[in-house]
Amino acid sequence: MEQYVIKGGHPLRGEVEIGGAKNAALAILAAAIMTDETVTIDNLPNVRDINVLLQAIEEIGAHVERIDVHKVKINGSFIRDVVVDNEFIRKIRASYYLIGALLGKYKRAEVALPGGCDIGSRPIDLHIKGFRAMGADVDIAYGHVTARAKQLNGTHIYLDKVSVGATINIMMAAAMAEGKTVIENAAKEPHVVDVANFLNSMGANIRGAGTDVIRIVGVEKLHKTEYSVIPDQIEAGTFMFAAAATGGDIVVKNVIPKHLEATSAKLVEVGCEVEEMDDAVRVIAPKAPMHLQHTQVTTLPYPGFPTDMQPQMAVVLGIAEGTSTVTESIFENRFKYVDELTRMGANIKVESNIAIIGGVNKYTGARVNAPDLRAGAALVIAGLSAEGITIVDDIYYIERGYEDLDRKLRALGASIEKVSSEKELQKFILKVS
Ligand SMILES: CC(=O)N[C@H]1[C@@H](OP(=O)(O)OP(=O)(O)OC[C@H]2O[C@@H](n3ccc(=O)[nH]c3=O)[C@H](O)[C@@H]2O)O[C@H](CO)[C@@H](O)[C@@H]1O
Ligand SMILES: C=C(OP(=O)(O)O)C(=O)O
Numbered sequence: 001m002e003q004y005v006i007k008g009g010h011p012l013r014g015e016v017e018i019g020g021a022k023n024a025a026l027a028i029l030a031a032a033i034m035t036d037e038t039v040t041i042d043n044l045p046n047v048r049d050i051n052v053l054l055q056a057i058e059e060i061g062a063h064v065e066r067i068d069v070h071k072v073k074i075n076g077s078f079i080r081d082v083v084v085d086n087e088f089i090r091k092i093r094a095s096y097y098l099i100g101a102l103l104g105k106y107k108r109a110e111v112a113l114p115g116g117c118d119i120g121s122r123p124i125d126l127h128i129k130g131f132r133a134m135g136a137d138v139d140i141a142y143g144h145v146t147a148r149a150k151q152l153n154g155t156h157i158y159l160d161k162v163s164v165g166a167t168i169n170i171m172m173a174a175a176m177a178e179g180k181t182v183i184e185n186a187a188k189e190p191h192v193v194d195v196a197n198f199l200n201s202m203g204a205n206i207r208g209a210g211t212d213v214i215r216i217v218g219v220e221k222l223h224k225t226e227y228s229v230i231p232d233q234i235e236a237g238t239f240m241f242a243a244a245a246t247g248g249d250i251v252v253k254n255v256i257p258k259h260l261e262a263t264s265a266k267l268v269e270v271g272c273e274v275e276e277m278d279d280a281v282r283v284i285a286p287k288a289p290m291h292l293q294h295t296q297v298t299t300l301p302y303p304g305f306p307t308d309m310q311p312q313m314a315v316v317l318g319i320a321e322g323t324s325t326v327t328e329s330i331f332e333n334r335f336k337y338v339d340e341l342t343r344m345g346a347n348i349k350v351e352s353n354i355a356i357i358g359g360v361n362k363y364t365g366a367r368v369n370a371p372d373l374r375a376g377a378a379l380v381i382a383g384l385s386a387e388g389i390t391i392v393d394d395i396y397y398i399e400r401g402y403e404d405l406d407r408k409l410r411a412l413g414a415s416i417e418k419v420s421s422e423k424e425l426q427k428f429i430l431k432v433s
Contacts, residue, residue: 004392004406005425006383007415007432008365011287012248014412018236018255019045020070020229022401024191026094027168028198028229029053030101033062033076034176035202037224042071044229048400052088056095060084076105084111085144091115092400093165096124099147100169103136104176108148113140117372117397119307120331126163130170133157134177154179154218162187162301167214168195175204177218186214189302190259194230201225231255234308235402236281237263238377241312242409243283244272244292245319245385250412253280262305266313269295270320294322294359299330311337311378317357318346319385326355337375340368344382344390365390373401380405384414389429 020043030053032039044050046069054072058064060082063075082102089095093116102109116122124145128138133156136149154177159166167187172195174181186192188210196209202222208214236255243250244267257264257276264274267283270292275282286292294317299307307330317324318341328334335350342348343366347358365388370376376398383390392398395418398405406418415432419425 001393002395002418002420003425004380004383004395005417005419005428006365006380006386006390006392008363008384008386008388008390010384010413010415011246012243012250012384012409012412012414015251015253016239016408016412017253018231018239019043019403021045021191021194021232021234022047022049023094023164024194025050025229026053027097027172027191027195028227029057029074030094030097031172031195031199032074033057033079034101034105034172035222035224036075036077038073038075039202039224040067040071040073040226042226042228044070044072045232046070046403049092049094052092053094056084056086056089056098059086082106082109090143093117093122096127096165097169097172099127099131099145100172103131103147103149104152104173107150107152110144110146113143113145117374119334119372122331124165126159126161126166127169130157130166130183131173134173134181152177152218154181154216156182156184158184159186164189164192167192171196171206171209171214171216172199174216174218175199175206176220176222179218181216181218183214183216184212186212187301188212190230190233190256198225198227201227230259233259233263234306234374236260237306237309238312238381238402239408240264240267240281240283241309241316242381242384244270244285244316245381247285247287248412249282249284251280251282255279255281257281262303263309266295266297266305269293270316292316292320294320294324296325298327301330307331307334308374310334311375312381314348314355314357315341315378315382318348318360318382319362320359322359324357324359326357328353328355334375336371337378340371340379341382343368344386362387364388367391367393370394370397373397377402377405380416384409384416389432391425
């Protein structure tokens with residue numbers, strides 16, 4: 001089992017390059033099978049979830065050619081099967097996009113129920129409501145979602161909750177349905193816009209992505225394209241908070257600063273300087289962490305503060321002066337890092353969906369478990385700012401969504417190593433002691 005071992009206390013300095021957005025790339029890879037022509041996708045993050053989805057696409061017959069670790073060519077004309085299931089695909093969330101993609105193209109799909117981080121109950125009722133409204137029969141049995149339609153028809157759908165997954169999934173199916181679909185109360189996240197742009201580059205007719213009403217006129221066929229995925233706002237934000245927690249000064253490159261506005265605003269509230277450039281942001285943190293100031297944050301759909309940044313922000317607030325609150329309004333089980341952080345000296349009380357955080361002077365190193373992807377990243381940040389050695393177990397979760405996190409942090413001056421044995425762990429400890 002691999003672990004991160006971190007010797008805290010080094011302010012991050014220098015430049016870091018951000019990769020492609022995992023949550024955009026996953027949907028785009030699924031959508032790529034909707035044409036029989038070859039699609040080239042660049043700026044993919046080289047992370048576990050992407051590789052799992054590519055394998056699943058290959059297993060149903062699509063040709064996947066790896067140009068390099070960030071670029072693939074996909075040809076969906078060889079697909080012979082619409083049943084998607086293996087032990088890995090069951091663990092990722094974005095498998096659900098294959099329902100929309102296969103249903104749109106072949107009018108039938110059978111896909112294992114999605115997994116993903118255990119951050120709440122995460123139903124897919126809105127996805128199903130959308131497919132049914134387009135005329136599909138949808139059943140869930142034996143751990144599979146089965147959807148079939150003689151013909152998919154455009155429809156008018158109101159999403160009762162703002163859902164990224166349902167918005168994108170319905171948009172994909174509707175791209176090849178008969179007639180016009182209107183999605184109301186749609187999610188506005190940058191990756192929704194990126195998937196719409198990708199589909200449009202294949203000949204789809206989607207308007208309004210990025211607003212809360214998306215209009216799609218179905219087309220009969222989609223065609224080849226070459227596309228580059230947008231930068232990952234969550235990876236970028238994670239580095240920005242890591243700079244804040246360590247009293248650092250970093251330039252985060254290859255980002256779209258507009259996508260980072262909520263994160264930047266919160267960093268300014270806690271006392272950091274944030275400088276926006278064309279495709280980069282610089283974060284300059286106050287030198288001693290306790291010079292950070294308390295604040296309040298509530299997670300909300302975009303353009304609100306992202307739930308995927310909530311644990312990382314909480315770690316920063318844990319070493320800020322005064323009492324802060326973090327309200328999680330999207331997922332009911334996203335405070336699983338609190339017990340771990342408490343073992344590092346944090347003072348956090350959770351009441352319902354609110355974490356009340358009393359700032360402490362510093363964290364102290366401990367052995368902690370990554371309970372999920374972003375909580376794991378948050379514990380790495382805590383380790384970077386802590387006194388002493390922190391060992392983060394279960395980094396499998398972190399690698400679902402971060403490419404080379406340890407290498408990128410080391411390039412910023414952090415003392416962090418990925419180890420896979422007790423011997424390697426002891427060697428690192430000896431080296432840094
Ligand atoms: C692979 C991927 O892109 N994952 C992201 C996606 O997850 P995911 O697509 O699962 O999240 P949604 O935006 O759909 O969920 C938002 C809220 O709607 C609820 N809901 C959703 C669908 C549904 O059919 N019924 C329902 O009740 C969810 O339980 C949640 O409370 O968006 C989340 C919110 O930005 C992010 O945290 C995840 O990183
Ligand atoms: C929750 C996340 O991913 P998933 O939806 O794939 O579990 C995330 O990216 O933070």
